[in-house]
Structure formats: structure tokens, C-alpha cells
Amino acid sequence: MVREHSAALVRYFARRGPRQDAEDLAAEVLAVAWRRRDDVPLEAVLPWLYRTAGFTLANHRRKLIDLPVDEVPETGTVRVSEHPELSALFDAELRGALESVGERDRQILLLHAWEGLDGTELAEVLGISRSGSDAALSRARKRLQEAWTERLSF
Known part of the structure; x- marks a missing residue:
């Protein structure tokens, strides 16, 4: 292990x-x-x-x-210089959007994006059903997109 x-x-x-x-x-x-x-x-x-x-x-x-x-x-x-693909996550706009979606949504999004969890694994971490994790990920993505769009419109 x-x-x-x-x-x-x-x-x-x-x-x-x-x-x-x-x-x-x-x-x-x-x-x-x-x-x-x-x-x-x-x-x-x-x-x-x-x-x-x-x-x-x-x-x-x-x-x-x-x-x-x-x-x-x-x-x-x-900054995460040894992982350039992650340095985008330190962008102030994205950081602000991630902060505005709430702790649970942020946890779901980061487990999916950074740790590569999807479906059953995400459900296991969250302690919910597979369909529940799919729905939670979908809602979290939608909230992030809305927060991102709102931040860009200012």
C-alpha cells in the first residue's frame, strides 16, 4: 500500500x-x-x-x-513549477471561482481533476452511491462554470 x-x-x-x-x-x-x-x-x-x-x-x-x-x-x-499543467490552478481568476463554489464542490472537482477519480472511486471517497457521485460532479462542474462566467463578466 x-x-x-x-x-x-x-x-x-x-x-x-x-x-x-x-x-x-x-x-x-x-x-x-x-x-x-x-x-x-x-x-x-x-x-x-x-x-x-x-x-x-x-x-x-x-x-x-x-x-x-x-x-x-x-x-x-x-507555484507548482515542476508541474506546469497545474500552474493554471494558481491563476487568481480560477482560484476565486474555485473558492466561490463551496468546500464540497471544490473537493469533488479537485478529486476529479487532480486525483483522476471518477464514478465508483469518487462515490467511495464521498461515501455516496455511484449515481450520486455522478450527479454531484455534474452539479459541481455547473457551479464552477457559472462562477467562472460571472467572474469573467466583471
């Missing part, structure tokens, strides 16, 4: 928070997976890890909120 999925977990965290914390957070998820190895579905290991990663990231962010302001790491200051 570690050899197969640790790089994907590090990328997941590096895209969503301070890059310096990505490896530690990925290790934390893998430790949870080890402790709960009987609960990890063999047919959906990576989606289970991503779901756990979402909870781990939320907990990490709550801890950051408790830090004094001068200790909170800046977000969005490091």
Missing part, C-alpha cells in the same frame, strides 16, 4: 496545503490505514485513503487556525 499510494497522497496534500507538511500528512494517513487495515476495502484502497486524507487535512487545518497569525503558513505562495 505504501509503495503503491504514498506518492499520490503526498501530491494530494501538496496541492491543498503547505507543501512542507505533505509528507507528514501522507504518513499520518498511511498510519491510520495500517491501524484500520481490516476496514480498508481491497477493491477501493486509494479512494479510502483519499477519504481519510480529507479528514486528516481538515484536522490539520483546524490546528493551524489555533496558531498565532504570524505562524500560519501562507497559502498560494509556491
Whole structure:
């Protein structure tokens, strides 16, 4: 599991928070997976890890909120130069559109776009049915398109 999925977990965290914390957070998820190895579905290991990663990231962010302001790491200051295709995500217009769609829609869109999850895997991460995940992705895409169009019209 570690050899197969640790790089994907590090990328997941590096895209969503301070890059310096990505490896530690990925290790934390893998430790949870080890402790709960009987609960990890063999047919959906990576989606289970991503779901756990979402909870781990939320907990990490709550801890950051408790830090004094001068200790909170800046977000969005490091561009993803080694992945040029991702640098577009640091564009202020797109970042603003993504921020306006809401946390759940943003999670769905990024799991689909960055992690390549679709259909059954996305449903597994979200804890909903396959048809529910398809509908959620469709709605999230529509909201992003509307937010993008609204931002461009100003």
C-alpha cells in the first residue's frame, strides 16, 4: 500500500496545503490505514485513503487556525513549477471561482481533476452511491462554470 499510494497522497496534500507538511500528512494517513487495515476495502484502497486524507487535512487545518497569525503558513505562495499543467490552478481568476463554489464542490472537482477519480472511486471517497457521485460532479462542474462566467463578466 505504501509503495503503491504514498506518492499520490503526498501530491494530494501538496496541492491543498503547505507543501512542507505533505509528507507528514501522507504518513499520518498511511498510519491510520495500517491501524484500520481490516476496514480498508481491497477493491477501493486509494479512494479510502483519499477519504481519510480529507479528514486528516481538515484536522490539520483546524490546528493551524489555533496558531498565532504570524505562524500560519501562507497559502498560494509556491507555484507548482515542476508541474506546469497545474500552474493554471494558481491563476487568481480560477482560484476565486474555485473558492466561490463551496468546500464540497471544490473537493469533488479537485478529486476529479487532480486525483483522476471518477464514478465508483469518487462515490467511495464521498461515501455516496455511484449515481450520486455522478450527479454531484455534474452539479459541481455547473457551479464552477457559472462562477467562472460571472467572474469573467466583471
